[in-house]
Amino acid sequence: MPTPKRLPKPTPAELGLLRTLWALGPSTVKQVHEAQQRERPDLGYANVLRLMQIMHGKGLLKRDESQRSHVYAAAQPQGSLQGRLLDDLIHKAFAGSGKDLVLAALRGGRVSDAEREEIQRFLEDTRDA
Structure with missing residues (x-):
């Protein structure tokens, strides 16, 4: 039986976004950005978008593309x-x-x-x- 693929360890920035997603539940980039701005007002929307796209590519996030605004969720509880x-x-x-x-x-x-x-x-x- 093949061993399951091990997810990469999140960076500190990725872990911060994961904590936000765990608190919010499945969310759009806009919702995550707004929540993150409370802690990091300097964080731009484009940075959050890019980081979430990278995290999706790494398997740390799942993405629902069925709506115009993609909805992201943590891949692991x-x-x-x-x-x-x-x-x-x-x-x-x-x-x-x-x-x-x-x-x-x-x-x-x-x-x-x-x-x-x-x-x-x-x-x-x-x-x-």
């Missing part, structure tokens, strides 16, 4: 892509240890008190499961 990126990070930066990743995040001041409480509740809930 958010959790699936994030899981793949996380696996890659754990393998490369933490020698495959998820524990080392979690400890680095907790020790590095990257987790707020509210997030720590949520993590603690999760650990307690899953301990009994």
Whole structure:
């Protein structure tokens, strides 16, 4: 059985557009551009269009061409892509240890008190499961 084609890792700019599409759902370039302008007012429409065309060519986006304005959607659900990126990070930066990743995040001041409480509740809930 052939192995499935592995999608390329998105660049930081591509990941930003994917986050916008995950939040909006299937959208036109205009809708994505308007949403992106809230964070990056300097970002031009042509830049968003070109990046989305490149992402479509790479397989990161799907495109519905049935209407005059093409509608784009992420090719992978958010959790699936994030899981793949996380696996890659754990393998490369933490020698495959998820524990080392979690400890680095907790020790590095990257987790707020509210997030720590949520993590603690999760650990307690899953301990009994």
